[in-house]
Amino acid sequence: MSRLPLEGIRIADFSWAWAGPYATLLLAFMGAEVIKIETSKRPDHTRLRALSTGPGATDPDLSPIFNDLNLNKMAITLDLAHPKALVLAKKMINISDVVIENFRPGVMGRLGLEYDVLRQIKPDIVMLSSSSLGAEGAESKYAGYAPIFAAHGGLAYLTGYPEARPVPLMGSSDLRSAATSAFAILTALYHRARTGEGQHIDLSSVETISVLIGDAILDYIMNSRVPIRKGNRDEIMAPHNCYPCKGEDKWVSIAIATEDEWQSFCSALGNPPWAGEEKFCDAYRRWQNQEELDRLIGEWTSNYTHYEVMEMLQQVGVAAIPSFDGTELFQNPHLKERGFATEVTHPKIGKRVVLAPPWKFSDTPARVSRRGPLLGEHNEYIYGDLLGIPEAEITQMEEEGVFY
């Protein structure tokens, strides 16, 4: 087997829910050994509930969402509130390269595990703390979940249609925050590999969203303008929208940037009389009259399936792609050929389709190697084999509830 990009990196993962675990999932895809530290008192949020799937799970090992966000990882239980747990947590950190957590700022300190303590144990440790609004500032202890990150970060206000309500997005804001965390950790690991120096990274999930609308923020700073959501529309291009196709709730997206593309588009439509009218004669006029233009194009697209429109227009070099729904993605020949999804077998959940890593490396490929761990599944391996704690001691601590 070829080398994995993060071979030899061990991560002590104190994070939970989505924003932390997806960061370590990305690193686990790259071959990092990720050890999740949970307690039975308060296991990872997604084992028992998820904002988007409602409450209801009773068995911490039955959650498909947990499985999906924790592939390739190991899991141990450790009750950090127990007086004997701190020593074990520190032993874990001593053999780790990275520590990640997404408690509210201050919680790691209360547990006796803040960065200043960690670097006494392991001077070159890379620690990332991810919180809603960051560790500094008057609002630093405010709580948040993904929809709040999208709302408070400025993205929701800009998403959707001007005449309708803003769209707060869903779990994607957690995953955006997590992808940023993964990038930051990789950068710190690179610095550490070259200099031997570790560091602490304080990340704000709300800010991970705001940086994705930097251009809109600059519109206000430079021109005092407050941009609002505008659906599928573009500032320059028209046509630039979604058009109805045959079938229920089927749509195709079409975008035209150049005069050449417009001419090809018109010929694909059989040069209808309206296409030659003065009001559509150049990009500026098309943009001005885009509502009418959209209506006319929609009349044409509704005669075909979204796949048919895509094929007809792509053949002449016009950007047309269906607005796929989730089910269509899994039937799509392109995504299938690229292996965008794979399957794992879970002892309690059974077979489960999961998405593959979102990158293709030619030399050191990332991969899904294993289903998500059961609660405390790796206690024996981590405490016994890895940390070398004698069996008698483990048994005693187990009885005392250290691992609960």
Next chain:
Amino acid sequence: MARGYVIKRKEQTSKTALAGVKVLEYAQLAAGPYCTKLLADLGAEVIKIEPPRVGDEARRREPFLGDIPHPERSGFFFYLNTNKLSITLNINTTTGRRIFRELVKECDILVEDNPPRVMKDLSLDYGSLQIINPRLIMTSITPFGQYGPYRDYKAYHLNTYHGSGVAKILASILPEETPMPTKGPGFLGEYDSGLNASTATMAALYTRLFTGRGQHIDISKQESLIATERVEIDMFGNNERGSTVWLQYMAGGLQRCKDGYVMITLGGKHHWDGLIKLLDNPDWAQDEKYEEEINIYLHAQEINKHIAEWMINQTKEEVYHRAQALNCPAGMVTTVEDLVASEQLKARGFFADVEHPELGKFKCPTASYRFSETPMRLEHPAPLLGEHNEEILIKRLGYTPEELAQMRGAGII
């Protein structure tokens, strides 16, 4: 030529995580440039190759200072290209390609966003370039990746967004109000693809320390976007309906108030208790059934009607701070004006003062992370078009000023 000067952030040190890393960028608009901006702001040297005369398409994108379109007045271009060097090069000429290869020889990372067949036709694909630089990490960011039946399909941001399934998910969040699927705002999906590419690029750079070998990274924008809704999309792969069917059980959620909207998200019973206090313990909430958490979800629609009646008389800022003080997770639906005014962002140093010869002095967003030892910095503004032609071509590659003048005349630079 006078360069802009940028005021350093408070935690500025001279140490950067990516000092000495050399990046070549041949990409436009947001995806590729955002990927390399992240690297440049953390200390990498990024040389941006732009087409002569017109430059990166981002230079023709809003916002423009004073709404005057000008290639050096785009805030969009500025934001995505801080700390980079710019040279102009026409790679459709033999000399242009020769210079391109000379630059590839000297760099660690090449980030590009061209259609796969274009790079192949110009013999600038990974197979050709790795011969001249086996340590090269080449990151290619394209709508559908380097292989597969859609490889050569054309797609702008609108199309990749819809082609990823994410637009339909957005529409399903507020079905009663959205007539059709919608793309994410601005260039969101392009930023997402750039971030996704930067993660893979950093992993390749890290692993090269041990293998000594470069590699090719194939980033599909479609897959980058699918990854942003990984959990949601996985459900469809297992023949389950999307999670938005659960939204009707979400107490709180998006709520309209006097001057905008707030978002309330409950993560359990303890947050419900905070919410009820926020609403001043109304009679309807005293119902015993709410002792049991499940009923909060089962009666979410009824609860939300009550919340809406109360909320419409409140201001978003008041609700935000009061809710949080009562342990009820809430956020405002902020406008960009709210972000610029935010005390929290100020306290975090989220905005840095920058200066640019055409744009003047202004504040620019920095990054979401604070590195204790190697902070990001906005040391240099975005470059003017071809600002570093002399520095790169004469000082580094050894061309003479006369040769440069000839190349300029021939439309090569």
